[in-house]
Amino acid sequence: MKNKNTYGLIAFTIVLCWALWNYSVSLELLDKFYKIILPFLIGGFIAFIVNVLMTKLEVVWDKFFSKGPLDKLEKVKRIACLILSIALIAAFFAFTVLLVLPELNSSVKTLIKLIPPAVEKMNVYLQEKATQFNMFEDDFLYLQKQWNNAYETIFKFIQDNKSLLLSRTWIATTTVVDVVTNFAIGIVAAVYLLLEKDVLARSLKRTIYAFNTKERADYLVKAGKISQRVFHGYVAGQFSEALILGCMCFAGMFIIGLPYALVISVLVAVLGLIPILGTIISAAVGCFLILVAAPEKIWVFLVFFIVLQRIEGDILYPKIVGKAVGLSELWVLVAVTIGGSVAGIIGMVMSVPLCSVIYTLLSEKVEEQLEEKNMGDIE
Secondary structure, three states: OHHHHHHHHHHHHHHHHHHHHOHHHHHHHHHHHHHHHHHHHHHHHHHHHHHHHHHHHHHHHHHHHOOOOOOOOHHHHHHHHHHHHHHHHHHHHHHHHHHHHHHHHHHHHHHHHHHHHHHHHHHHHHHHHHHHOOOOHHHHHHHHHHHHHHHHHHHHHHHHOHHHHHHHHHHHHHHHHHHHHHHHHHHHHHHHHHHOHHHHHHHHHHHHHHOOOHHHHHHHHHHHHHHHHHHHHHHHHHHHHHHHHHHHHHHHHHHHOOOOHHHHHHHHHHHOOOOOHHHHHHHHHHHHHHHHHOHHHHHHHHHHHHHHHHHHHHHHHHHHHHHHHOOOHHHHHHHHHHHHHHHHHHHHHHHHHHHHHHHHHHHHHHHHHHHHOOOOOOO
16 A cells, blocks of 8 residues: 555656646646536536525425325436426526616616716816816817827727727637537536436445545545535525525615615625625616716715625624635635636635635644644633
């Protein structure tokens, strides 16, 4: 056994040295490998999110059909709960999009209509200020000339860089196609993962015990159970918190008399699933909608939104999600920043429970070491 470990360590060291020496090639290989497995990572992410709702539906199924003819038809239960879970999630996001996008489109059109009279008012205001500060007509002509020069410069840039803009558009189009393709493959992979989740879990467990010592395999299985518990609790907690937050936002905006209460509340609930970034986006969109509908109330909305976020951070998050995650706001910020830089929005969502799993395992290891040294009472 020692010889095998030694040979394995030597092989690993050789590979690591080669990778560091040829780091450009290594990074290129890692990038290609990441692009290959990205659809399956997306599928795993979708499967885990859907599985939270699917597990709840399977419990309800067992209650209603535990003594009926469908009791032993496990595949029927799995397929029915999977289809219902996907349908509910898709219906929720479709409702959100159909509710928010028309209002945004209407607000943009309203804003465009308000621009000409606003510009006219601005000109009158500037003329009044010019008279007040004794500005001459030549000063206005100079400002107008500078504005025309800037416009001509922008127009000339667009004319001279048509090919560049076309290539950029093509790159953006291919990127969108890649994203859609990866997402489609991810959905298919998620469906297969959810249909065969019990078989896959059993095969993975057997593989772990086959290629590891019993002590190490027990630890890996324990880490897997902790991960499953933390991730499941995190996702369920996030959805519960988002629902409560959306209801609180709607009630508060309705009582205060702010416009677009339902639209902004749904947006706050949905984007609340994305740590930090979701809050910024929902606040920006909410400010835009209220700025168009009732500009004098935008400060009321900002104060209300800040108070709502403090209630979420100080009361809702610790009570609902904190028990499952067990991280302070500082570590949440660190985890979200690192996860977002590595894997975008998916990384931002998954980094918090992943950091919590690492923190939990590390804490248990620290406690074991302190107990071995009879120093468990250290605070």
